[in-house]
Amino acid sequence: MTLLINNAGSSTRAALLEGDMADIRLEMETHYYGTLAMTRAFAPLIAANGGGAVLNVLSALSWVALPSSGGYSAGKSAEWALTNALRLELGPRGITTTALHVGYMDTDMAAHVDEPKSDPAVIAALALDGVAAGAPEVVADETSRNVRRGLSGDLTALYPQLATPVA
Numbered sequence: 001m002t003l004l005i006n007n008a009g010s011s012t013r014a015a016l017l018e019g020d021m022a023d024i025r026l027e028m029e030t031h032y033y034g035t036l037a038m039t040r041a042f043a044p045l046i047a048a049n050g051g052g053a054v055l056n057v058l059s060a061l062s063w064v065a066l067p068s069s070g071g072y073s074a075g076k077s078a079e080w081a082l083t084n085a086l087r088l089e090l091g092p093r094g095i096t097t098t099a100l101h102v103g104y105m106d107t108d109m110a111a112h113v114d115e116p117k118s119d120p121a122v123i124a125a126l127a128l129d130g131v132a133a134g135a136p137e138v139v140a141d142e143t144s145r146n147v148r149r150g151l152s153g154d155l156t157a158l159y160p161q162l163a164t165p166v167a
Helices: 021-048 067-093 120-132 142-150
Strands: 003-006 052-057 095-101 137-139
Touching: 003 021, 021 052, 021 067, 021 095, 052 067, 052 120, 067 095, 095 120, 095 142, 120 137, 137 142
Parallel strands: 003 052, 052 095, 095 137
Antiparallel strands: none
């Protein structure tokens, strides 16, 4: 074994203030602790096989939050931080770590969304190309590229509602 793909997902659509705490915990368990547990379990096998790669499937929502899905965004953001830390720990063991950031994909998880969606097969090919190239990050679609660019600017670029003073 030389490749681990962490693609477990949950989307409870739990808001942070009024969502069910069990749903918010599920998001953290799935996206953060699940990714960590799988990586801890398989990293020794990958290293013993001469090295390889870990691919963590993240989201544009790793970088920006929606009020209706705060639990998901927090879980994915934690997974992004985890991915960055794991990259530093796994590198000396001959294991590259790639973060895949993508907006909506045409899957059951996004069936309720009425926005443009990427083809999962296209995204998978981009991700595997990135892994093969040793890329630390694959920003797979326009949504993710726009959000990624917004990270270096003023927060009002990502959250226009912050530009309006609260009365």
